[in-house]
Amino acid sequence: MSGGLDSQLAIRILERAGAYVEAVCFSTPFFDITGAKKAASALGVKLHIIDFLDDELKLIANPPHGFGGAMNPCIDCHAKMIERAGELMAEFGYDFVATGEVQGQRPMSQNRQSMGIVEKCSQMKGRLVRPLSAKLLEPTIPELEGKLDREKLYDISGRGRERQIALAAEFGIVDYPSPAGGCKLTEAGFCRKLKDLKDHEGLADRQLIEFLTVGRRFRLADGSSLILGRDQRENEKLLSSGLLTLRSEKGVGPTAAIPKLCSEADLAFARRIVDAYIKGTTESDRTFCKSYQIC
């Protein structure tokens, strides 16, 4: 359950076809699950939230089926999410896992071939239902066993949204985001920062990954990175981060954080950058940091 229209429709279609449904969403700093929580609440279904960051990082390091346009390992990511949902299915004794995938909707991850790969790699063969496109695909085990009425499933394909929008009206679904994006791994600008982190500090530290969405970033000459708050909320977040922070004595201007200080020269340059963002202050207002350690 992403919270998008297709995943909401998948739930309502399954319910109409005779299933009891619970939703699963996957939490990482790359995808905001607020929409999934809102949609699950509006649909009245229980939502399981799975921490997916470790899985995603392994796929970013080594995606067996490659990346999409940026650092988005969509085929393997789909397969892994479905595999994890399959673990819940087994744990709770349910019959199948379903997704809101639509055949032909996305060039990389939702064409007939990649949907077959996802089914195979997720180890859910026969127990993965795509209610929106089910009639274009082989009948699944729950359909063959009569637990799901195939006649009430759909044959939607392609990138058009007309049928989904008509179905949303039929089901009374009014609140859904536009279909584009949502995942930061598809955004070139974010992925530049992610690659920079991977190349310098590595991807083992969750806090540094979460902080990729905070502040302006600078890579200094000796290798330190500098994160500069853009507003009060970001400044406060950096101040309470536990990282080495720099700010003016009087608290004016931005707060900066340095996750890993590489040299005195980087620290001196970091101070100059922070000072450059402080307008109309005297020398006594300028940047200081209480204590620091060069690693």
Ligand code: SF4
């Ligand atoms: S868009 Fe992001 S969350 Fe969705 S499958 Fe691709 S990598 Fe995974």
